[in-house]
Amino acid sequence: MGAQAVEAGLDPADALAAMTDAIRVIGEGFRVGDLFLPDLVGGADALTAATPIIEEEIQRIGAKTETMGVVVIGTVYGDIHTIGKTMVATLLQAEGFTVHDIGINVTADEFVAGVRKHKPDILAMSALMTMTAPEQRKVVESLQAEGLRDSVKIMVGGGAITQEFADSIGADGYNPTAPGAAKLARTLMGR
Numbered sequence: 001m002g003a004q005a006v007e008a009g010l011d012p013a014d015a016l017a018a019m020t021d022a023i024r025v026i027g028e029g030f031r032v033g034d035l036f037l038p039d040l041v042g043g044a045d046a047l048t049a050a051t052p053i054i055e056e057e058i059q060r061i062g063a064k065t066e067t068m069g070v071v072v073i074g075t076v077y078g079d080i081h082t083i084g085k086t087m088v089a090t091l092l093q094a095e096g097f098t099v100h101d102i103g104i105n106v107t108a109d110e111f112v113a114g115v116r117k118h119k120p121d122i123l124a125m126s127a128l129m130t131m132t133a134p135e136q137r138k139v140v141e142s143l144q145a146e147g148l149r150d151s152v153k154i155m156v157g158g159g160a161i162t163q164e165f166a167d168s169i170g171a172d173g174y175n176p177t178a179p180g181a182a183k184l185a186r187t188l189m190g191r
């Protein structure tokens with residue numbers, strides 16, 4: 001899918017947006033019973049495989065030399081959804097950020113360790129489920145407890161997150177889309 005999009009000369013940002021729409025349609029089909037688990041898992045696998053190819057294309061055509069800043073990104077503990085987080089990481093890289101993707105199912109302690117290790121300008125967290133959204137609050141509190149909260153800007157997103165929730169946990173920013181996340185990161189850097 002990714003290679004075909006590149007060969008067809010599609011704008012990679014449009015390709016990512018189309019992939020987002022596609023998995024949401026598949027998810028809705030699964031929810032109402034028109035599609036089945038293999039459809040959902042197959043769709044998710046196709047997107048996970050396509051993303052690095054599109055990422056490469058974004059870097060090929062956009063290659064920015066200036067470093068905008070450092071970002072640590074991950075999906076919170078208890079949550080294995082990876083697609084949106086990876087898209088955000090991809091577009092942040094395209095925007096010129098150095099991105100350390102610390103993966104999925106990341107505990108608060110692991111986020112704190114990631115901040116200590118990479119000393120990012122921005123910590124970005126994704127959560128797709130109402131049950132895992134509170135983990136973002138836990139990470140903010142852990143950073144506070146470790147005296148690291150003021151060393152980093154925090155941005156949050158993922159299907160389960162709203163602006164209201166982001167405000168309630170004291171995050172510095174929220175955006176519902178991956179291109180919006182990249183713009184938000186620039187703004188947080190004062191650019």
Ligand code: B12
Binds near residue numbers: 041078126131180
């Ligand atoms: C694909 C999918 C899966 C795949 C995941 C594959 C993978 N490798 O990621 C599989 C099948 C494994 C899966 C499993 C489960 N899933 Co699921 N899944 C989905 C589905 C259909 C799509 C998610 C997705 O990839 N969306 C596309 C991406 C691009 O969107 P996104 O992640 O929201 O990201 C965008 C923005 O939010 C934003 N963004 C994302 N991160 C960040 C971060 C920052 C900082 C910023 C600024 C922005 C930002 O940018 C992205 C691009 O625009 C959704 C339905 C939906 N409508 O979202 C359900 C959904 C998220 N899943 C759900 C559930 C319940 C589960 C399971 C518990 C199911 C089960 N009973 O086993 C398990 C969870 C296991 C776990 N512990 O995590 C529920 C969550 C309900 C809730 N609100 O709590 C949903 C909403 C389905 C539903 N309607 O019930 N799932």
